Amino acid sequence: MINFVKNKFLNVVLLFSICFIGVVYHTQQMKVLSSSEISKKKTLNQQNSNKYKTVYQENKIKSSNILNSVNNRETYFENGSLKANSNNKVHSNIKIIPGGQSIGVKLNSVGVLVVGHHLILTEDGQKSPGEIAGIQIGDMIIKMNETNIEKMADVLPFIQQAGKNGAPIHITVKREGKYLNKILKPLKDKNQDSYRIGLYIRDSASGIGTMTFIDPKTLKYGALGHVISDSDTKKAIEVENGKILYSTVTSIDKGTDGSPGEKIAHFAAERGTIGDITTNSPYGIFGKVNEKINNGIYSKPIPIALSDEVKEGPAKILTVIHDNKVEAFDIQIISSIKQKFPSTKGLILKVTDQRLLKETGGIVQGMSGSPIIQNGKLIGAVTHVFVNDSTSGYGVHIEWMLNEAKLPIYDYSESEEKNIAS
Secondary structure, eight states: OEEEEEETTTTEEEEEESSOHHHHBOSSOOOOOOHHHHHHHHHHHHHOTEEEEEEEETTEEEEEEEOOOBTTBEEEEETTEEEEESSOEEOTTOEEEEOOOEEEEEEEEEEEEEEEEOOEEETTEEEOHHHHTTOOTTOEEEEETTEEOOSGGGHHHHHHHHHHHTOOEEEEEEETTEEEEEEEOOEEETTTTEEEOOEEEEEEEEEEEEEEEEOTTTOEEEESSSOOBOTTTOOBOOEEEEEEEEEEEEEEEOOBTTBOOEEEEEEOGGGOEEEEOOEEETTEEEEEBSSOOOOSSOOSOEEBOOGGGOOSEEEEEEEEEEBTEEEEEEEEEEEEOOOSSOOSOOEEEEEOOHHHHHHHSSOOBTOTTOEEEETTEEEEEEEEEETTEEEEEEEEEHHHHHHHTTOOOEEOHHHHHHHHHO
16 A cells, blocks of 8 residues: 655655555565475585575575585674684573564655656657756765755755756766766746656655564664665665654455555554664664563563574564554464575565464565564564465574674684684
8 A cells, every 4th residue: 555645846756655565575476385395495405505595486486505604614794794603602691672563664765766757848848857867767866056965855946946047957866876976957847837857756765564673782673674675766775864653553454365465554653753763774674762662572581593593393473463462473484594694584484373364364564574483582583475375474584683783692702712722
């Protein structure tokens, strides 16, 4: 469910999504592996442990294993730095508060994002000044006439002033990490007697997701478990700032095979802001909460499990399907990849809880980030639903979300002592 608001002066499109639909599931069909297929894949993984990738071809999932090794030593990241160790383990004092709360997300991008071109009817025919200037879909407009552009409202004065003066606008755009200078001359719309640039632009996105964890010591949090991408350009939104808010689930649009469902929710603005957003990455959104928030199930922090500790078998997810109440639901871990480098989609899971299946049909949009608990440990988060099987989907290992949040989860002391002794 997406609502568009159009600004008649700028040909601007604003996107407001009830949940992050474009990034909660893949639009292409995906097929869940049968138990026999998974068994065959495991055998292949053991035989070929230096390559793992998941590819989609002819609506099937093909899995092989990407386990990277350096001289038979485990290799991993901490705080963005590559490290190798023959004996890494979780810190004994690392305990995290699991989430499960439904959250509203408001994200403001760096500059304004170009999401499309628009033809203007001028005295000389239909033209798009933005396209003529070489501005492409996916470009971020950072500056106009050496003035920083932070939101769409900043753009209009430059357009009208340049139109009246007959002068071009000197624009700086960011494209794939590079800054480019463009010269754009607004044109007068014959029908509306106003100047336009022929671009659709957007400066924010909003939606519904699920809190994954909060670190009780630093108040750092992680949520969603996947990147927020622009629905038009399919590119990750570069964060200028943002905030997470409380949200209330009012109903569920039940999912079926071929048609993923969704949580229908609204922001509870009267309850205030939960925290900020500083990072939007392949592993979710991250920032700090203003204070600890209780999910009503786990009042104390719990240990975590690395990817090689996760077992196939029963587990639970924490999520909200009514109002603000976090509940635990049964799932089955069908497959877990023992990843040694940060990677998404390390888990395949299936909902087995009969009540959740009855009320939602399985995994629905808005559940992204729902924490996964196994044997009393936080092991990951729900990230995707299979379009042609709404009871199943992907998850990301919690190890990589904590790593992205720059939380120290590995213990090197024992190996360091050995190195010193040697």
